[in-house]
Amino acid sequence: MTEAKRATAGGDAGHSAISIAGGGSVLRPLKAAEVVARAVVRTIRSEGLQTGDSLPSEAEMLPQYGVSRESLREGLRLLEVQGMISIRRGPGGGPIVGTVDSANLGRMEALYLHLAGASYDELFDAWVFAETTLAGMAAANPDADARKAAMAPYIEGLVDDVVHDDLDVYMSGHEGFHGSVAALAGNRVFQVTFRAYGQIVAHHLAMIGDVKLIHQELVDDHLTLAQVISEGDSDAASKLMNQHLTRVLALNRAQLGSLLDGDVEWI
Ligand SMILES: [Zn+2]
Numbered sequence: 001m002t003e004a005k006r007a008t009a010g011g012d013a014g015h016s017a018i019s020i021a022g023g024g025s026v027l028r029p030l031k032a033a034e035v036v037a038r039a040v041v042r043t044i045r046s047e048g049l050q051t052g053d054s055l056p057s058e059a060e061m062l063p064q065y066g067v068s069r070e071s072l073r074e075g076l077r078l079l080e081v082q083g084m085i086s087i088r089r090g091p092g093g094g095p096i097v098g099t100v101d102s103a104n105l106g107r108m109e110a111l112y113l114h115l116a117g118a119s120y121d122e123l124f125d126a127w128v129f130a131e132t133t134l135a136g137m138a139a140a141n142p143d144a145d146a147r148k149a150a151m152a153p154y155i156e157g158l159v160d161d162v163v164h165d166d167l168d169v170y171m172s173g174h175e176g177f178h179g180s181v182a183a184l185a186g187n188r189v190f191q192v193t194f195r196a197y198g199q200i201v202a203h204h205l206a207m208i209g210d211v212k213l214i215h216q217e218l219v220d221d222h223l224t225l226a227q228v229i230s231e232g233d234s235d236a237a238s239k240l241m242n243q244h245l246t247r248v249l250a251l252n253r254a255q256l257g258s259l260l261d262g263d264v265e266w267i
Contacts, residue, residue: 017117017263032067036075039065041084044097055085055095082108102192106199113200114266120204120256123264127201128245130194131178135225135241138184139234147230150180154226175202177222181229181241204267205252214251221247 030038040055049055056064061072076095079085083104085095113123141147152158154177178198182191221244228236253260 018115020116032071033074033078036061036065036067036072037078040075040079040095044084049097051097051099053097055097057094100192102195103199103203105192106196106203109196110200110203110264111266113264117263120260120262120264123197123200124249127197128242128249130190130197131181131245132238132241134178134182134185134190134194135229136234136238137186137190138181139229139232139237141184141186141232144232147184147232150184151226151230154180154222155230157223174218175199177226181225184229200264201252204265205256214247217247218244 040061043049043055055061058069058072058076062069065072067075076085076087079098080087081104083098083101085098087093087095112118138147138150175198179195182195185191221240225237225240225244228240
């Protein structure tokens with residue numbers, strides 16, 4: 001980031017953002033609902049439950065956790081908004097195990113970024129840093145078979161070669177490639193955290209930009225990226241990813257216009 005950009009970062013004039021705290025909240029005692037949420041998560045892991053598996057019913061959980069119905073529901077709700085569980089309503093319903101999705105982390109993070117007055121330029125810087133790092137790590141993955149298998153669908157043109165009319169479907173297809181690259185990076189912390197930036201960008205731009213305009217360029221980029229990652233060329237992967245995102249950003253900057261001057265929205 002240039003010095004000029006740094007100086008103007010931190011919110012648009014006239015709207016003061018909330019300053020970012022030093023981290024004292026880490027010692028805050030847990031609320032009853034949070035204790036429940038942690039207990040449910042512990043059950044999911046200790047029993048090896050997978051997405052779609054049923055969790056005990058509310059009636060079974062109440063005596064198990066010894067909390068009020070209100071706290072139990074609040075605890076489940078905390079997990080539901082993160083997509084970690086979903087609640088099936090009606091007869092035979094109840095909580096089921098959800099997914100670990102960076103999109104939900106991105107949604108949460110967008111709230112932080114918005115209140116802190118973070119700009120879209122700052123978000124884009126973080127996104128480019130994250131994705132180029134992930135691409136380099138993916139190509140450096142020592143498991144050549146895993147690299148080839150993960151990238152083969154993109155090299156063989158099995159995915160990503162159709163322009164969907166539904167922009168949401170298109171964006172999730174585009175994000176699918178970046179998700180595959182992130183998975184190859186071989187570090188779940190980077191995979192979960194770094195992908196959140198891309199998910200925020202995708203979510204916000206899907207609602208504003210028209211990425212279909214550069215569809216073919218993006219597909220070609222993915223093909224070239226898939227080839228160098230498959231071959232294990234880490235430097236080329238980082239460089240190509242940077243060029244790819246620069247292309248996406250150029251389009252988005254043109255389409256976002258004055259929105260770019262504002263803070264990241266919590267949408
Ligand atoms: Zn892409």
